[in-house]
Amino acid sequence: MNATILGLRRGWTEQLNLWSDRKELLNALIGTVGTYVVLILFIGGNNVPGTPVSMAAFMTPGFLAFAVFSTGLTGLPMLIAADREEGTLMRARTLPGGIRVYLTGRAVTALLTIALNAALVLLVAVPLGGVAAPPALGRWLTLAWVLALGTLAVVPLGAAIGSLVSGPKAAAAMLGLPAMLLMLVSGVMFPVEMMPGLVRGIAQVFPLYWQGVGLRAVFLPDSVLAAELGHSWPLGRAAAVLGAWAVGGMVLAPWLLRRVRGR
Amino acid sequence: MHDVAVRVRGLRMAYGPVQVLNGVDLDLRRGEVFTLLGPNGAGKTTLVEILEGFRTGWSGEVEVLGENPARAGDAWRARLGVVMQSWRDHPRWRVRDLVAHVAAHYDDPHDVDELLAALGLTEAARNRAGVLSGGQRRRLDVALGIVGRPEVLFLDEPTTGFDPEARREFHLLIERLAGEEGLTVLLTTHDLAEAERLSERIAVLVAGRVVTCGSPAELARAVQVPSLVRWEDGELETADPSGVAWDLHQRYGGPVPGLEIRRPTLEESYLDLIEETRGTRETAVVGGTR
Known part of the structure; x- marks a missing residue:
């Protein structure tokens, strides 16, 4: 059978198997969405300084961005590292076309997890966060490309990182803290405008910030622009940075994976 | 050359300063059950992993089904079956789903349900791989190894940790597999009785060298x-x-x-042989399992 189709089917089965494990499902649901709900309830009531927009509405696109980012660069590497520890990756190597099928499958599980997280954040956001569906077709299109490009920017890279680390614990230890730090400085919880200059500069290197910008442009009114850097929606630059990460990841990942296989 | 499944000449491999294989020569005929016998740390797993194409950095000549394992592609891999030591992969997958998924990698796989029945896994077909008993798990590994109708099957210490009953059942299974047309089986074990029972020919690997190779009877004479x-x-x-x-x-x-x-007993002879070889090659054995 064609490796891509087999990989798609593999990813679907893998995801069903994961979701049928109650503990795993709960983890998946509580992780990002739980944090989102707690933050909305505690600090969501205030307005973003200098704007009429509530913190809850402000944080919603940020969490959507974070859901994509952390699934690709934390969740995916941890799953791959666990697969490697269990011998699942080794099994794939014993099968003709097995590595391609495996990676396609993992990409599918990452996409499904991102979709589930995004759907849940939005589901909670409408009643709790005061966020409405994008009002115009143009914004829906923006939503589509920002999510797609944001996913492409992290999934290949996450797969490469996952095959480099020695195990799921090492992956969690290595990736957990940087992800949290990036969440703090990338405008997910606080406007980047509030950060010192150096931190702003660092945040703008990573895809999380740009995806957040893109998603805020979709969901928030222009009245929130006072809290954005440059007081505008730099969608062109967002596309450029996310695109650069995506291309970089797609070039780097196969190279890294080949090196790991040669070991 | 068609009757040779595996051909190895002067195979050497080192992990850093530790020489693991010291010039191994080996020939496996098509359709035979061949056992690589040796104590832990003799280099059995390394040798098998080289034949399977999972290790590079060796020197010498190696041909498996006429190709160099380090360079062979998917078409070659589709002709091999691999059962590794103590596998516990895909713990969340149901047995039947996993066998069907692996089968889909091949052009002409066995019928999944027939295979499960043949391996006594029909009852466990809906169970998740992570909850199987040791014997069931091993039979699942064999099912995954042979579902693609391989020409060469590698079994690396398949009965380690088995109780006597599971071991006996497994031996019966291997004997049935050996009856299949043209299937070459390379089995590794450190259990002499197992080697004697299952294989047509045995090579004894000690400290990275084949010290003797032949039928069980020839082995008995050689190591007497x-x-x-x-x-x-x-x-x-x-x-x-x-x-x-x-x-x-x-x-x-x-x-x-x-x-x-x-x-x-043959066992005493075998142990004596190992001792003897080890004594003369102290330097080569330092370094343990890998």
Whole structure:
């Protein structure tokens, strides 16, 4: 059978198997969405300084961005590292076309997890966060490309990182803290405008910030622009940075994976 | 060349400063069950992993089904079946789903349900791989190894950790597989009795070298240590105990008082061989399992 189709089917089965494990499902649901709900309830009531927009509405696109980012660069590497520890990756190597099928499958599980997280954040956001569906077709299109490009920017890279680390614990230890730090400085919880200059500069290197910008442009009114850097929606630059990460990841990942296989 | 499944000449491999394989020569004929026997740390797993194409950095000549494993592609891989040591992959997958998924990688796989039935896994088909017993899990591994109708099947220490009953069942399974047309099986074990029971030919690997290779009977002769003949007035170590007994009989002109002949078991001979080889190659054994 064609490796891509087999990989798609593999990813679907893998995801069903994961979701049928109650503990795993709960983890998946509580992780990002739980944090989102707690933050909305505690600090969501205030307005973003200098704007009429509530913190809850402000944080919603940020969490959507974070859901994509952390699934690709934390969740995916941890799953791959666990697969490697269990011998699942080794099994794939014993099968003709097995590595391609495996990676396609993992990409599918990452996409499904991102979709589930995004759907849940939005589901909670409408009643709790005061966020409405994008009002115009143009914004829906923006939503589509920002999510797609944001996913492409992290999934290949996450797969490469996952095959480099020695195990799921090492992956969690290595990736957990940087992800949290990036969440703090990338405008997910606080406007980047509030950060010192150096931190702003660092945040703008990573895809999380740009995806957040893109998603805020979709969901928030222009009245929130006072809290954005440059007081505008730099969608062109967002596309450029996310695109650069995506291309970089797609070039780097196969190279890294080949090196790991040669070991 | 068509009757040769695996051909190895002068294979050497080192992990850093530790020499693991010291010039291995090996020939596997198509359709035979061949056992690589040796103590832990002899280099069995390394050798098998080189044949399977999972290790690079070796030197020498290796051909598996006519190709160099380090360079062969998917078409070659589709002709191999691999059962590794203590696998516990895909714990969340249901047995049948996993076998069907692996089957889909091949052009002409076995029928999944027939295979599960043949391996006694029908009852467990809906169970998740992570909850199987040790014996069931191993049978699942074999199912995954043979579902693609391989020409060569690698079984690396398949019965480690089995209780006697599971071991017996597994031996019956291998014997059935060996009956399949043209399937070449390379089995590794450190259990002499298992090697003797299952294989047509045995190679003994000690400290990275094949010290002897042949049928179980040939092996027994090759590794034979002297028998001990003991009687009232003396004792003698000899390769020909019955000849000695005959001589003694002549000398005493009748029954030899207190005659006792102790023949070493094959196991003792094998252990002796390992000791001997190790003693002369102390430097090569340092370094343990890998």
